[in-house]
Amino acid sequence: MVSSRTILDVHILQTVPPSNLNRDDTGSPKSAVYGGVRRARVSSQAWKRATREAFGGLLDPDELGVRTKKVAELLAARITALGVGLEEAAAWQAAADTITAATGAKVAPPARKAKGDGDDPAPESQYLMFLSSRQLDALAALAAEGLKESGGLKDFFKGKENKARAREAANTRHSVDIALFGRMVADASDINVDAAAQVAHAISVHAVEIESDYYTAVDDERKEDEPGAGMIGTVDFNSATLYRYAAVDVDRLRANLGDGLRADEPAAEPVRRAVEAFVEAFVTSIPTGKINTFANQTLPDAVVVKLRSARPVSFAGAFEEAVRAGGDGLTGGHVAGACAALAAYVPEVEKAFGAVTEDSWVLRVGERTSALSGLGAEVGLEALVGAVGAAVAKRLAGSAG
Numbered sequence: 001m002v003s004s005r006t007i008l009d010v011h012i013l014q015t016v017p018p019s020n021l022n023r024d025d026t027g028s029p030k031s032a033v034y035g036g037v038r039r040a041r042v043s044s045q046a047w048k049r050a051t052r053e054a055f056g057g058l059l060d061p062d063e064l065g066v067r068t069k070k071v072a073e074l075l076a077a078r079i080t081a082l083g084v085g086l087e088e089a090a091a092w093q094a095a096a097d098t099i100t101a102a103t104g105a106k107v108a109p110p111a112r113k114a115k116g117d118g119d120d121p122a123p124e125s126q127y128l129m130f131l132s133s134r135q136l137d138a139l140a141a142l143a144a145e146g147l148k149e150s151g152g153l154k155d156f157f158k159g160k161e162n163k164a165r166a167r168e169a170a171n172t173r174h175s176v177d178i179a180l181f182g183r184m185v186a187d188a189s190d191i192n193v194d195a196a197a198q199v200a201h202a203i204s205v206h207a208v209e210i211e212s213d214y215y216t217a218v219d220d221e222r223k224e225d226e227p228g229a230g231m232i233g234t235v236d237f238n239s240a241t242l243y244r245y246a247a248v249d250v251d252r253l254r255a256n257l258g259d260g261l262r263a264d265e266p267a268a269e270p271v272r273r274a275v276e277a278f279v280e281a282f283v284t285s286i287p288t289g290k291i292n293t294f295a296n297q298t299l300p301d302a303v304v305v306k307l308r309s310a311r312p313v314s315f316a317g318a319f320e321e322a323v324r325a326g327g328d329g330l331t332g333g334h335v336a337g338a339c340a341a342l343a344a345y346v347p348e349v350e351k352a353f354g355a356v357t358e359d360s361w362v363l364r365v366g367e368r369t370s371a372l373s374g375l376g377a378e379v380g381l382e383a384l385v386g387a388v389g390a391a392v393a394k395r396l397a398g399s400a401g
Contacts, residue, residue, distance in 0.1 A: 104187030203316070206240070212234050212236050
């Protein structure tokens with residue numbers, strides 16, 4: 001018998017006006033061919049970054065992590081705060097030794113660009129390190145303990161037991177963002193974290209064309225007899241109604257979070273809190289590429305959230321045939337057509353594959369999205385977040401029993 005899983009699917013239709021959310025190496029908005037036509041595209045990395053940034057307003061700092069090459073500076077500050085009496089350079093070295101013991105990664109000062117650049121820079125890891133706040137605290141405490149030993153940290157971490165303790169400190173009490181988005185440590189694959197969340201590249205439901213804005217800037221100190229602009233340039237943009245999709249393996253999320261982030265709370269509470277934060281952050285966030293230029297501060301037109309007991313299911317297939325503006329007798333742009341296509345596609349897929357679920361919610365805006373009303377209980381954002389969190393906690397409590 002196949003064991004029941006808890007999978008969270010989030011489907012979003014969101015319209016963005018002229019914008020350049022996510023650029024390629026030439027500065028143009030990213031795109032992809034799907035269904036035989038060129039679509040606007042926003043990479044999964046761009047929206048995961050925006051989601052992680054949104055966590056800052058939804059979760060406590062001790063529930064989050066930091067991804068940086070400057071991890072030695074962060075750890076050195078924690079070590080110093082424990083009153084070990086180290087000067088800055090010595091604290092950096094202690095942090096570097098501890099990180100190497102915990103992750104196997106080399107930590108060293110970056111090469112200077114030229115002589116006379118000033119003070120020696122702080123050491124950096126060779127690649128981005130993703131550690132939770134609580135992991136950094138645990139490593140700082142371990143370093144402070146080792147500094148009290150007569151041989152110093154290098155001798156302290158030569159012992160297999162202490163090195164194992166450092167590895168364990170970096171591999172327990174994961175933050176919500178590490179548990180959701182995973183972590184790869186090139187020098188220590190045993191402390192890698194498999195991501196609980198999958199985020200698709202957002203694509204437009206219709207064909208797009210890239211346009212270009214020619215702009216000029218005036219020199220404020222220009223004299224009247226000095227013709228022309230102080231600067232000229234171009235910026236590429238497009239506009240689109242995007243289909244966005246993400247899935248969360250709630251069981252993997254629970255395993256990644258381990259014993260939870262706070263003491264004396266129900267076992268399902270950390271997962272509920274993480275799921276609620278993810279839903280709200282993913283729904284409301286937006287990548288910030290060229291956002292000061294275009295002010296494309298939109299919210300979704302519609303959100304459909306489903307809890308499943310098997311594998312995740314994307315509904316991108318609803319838009320394999322590009323939606324036509326005002327097509328099939330619908331007025332206006334692409335939103336109504338996209339909602340009609342999604343509303344027709346979802347029941348057919350769920351019926352054909354036996355993937356129907358009772359846990360389904362719809363958040364929608366205006367009459368253009370009315371076709372989606374039959375896909376689940378209609379809710380606002382606050383009710384959506386709370387209902388999803390409660391349903392997840394109920395399922396986890398049932399599986400535990």
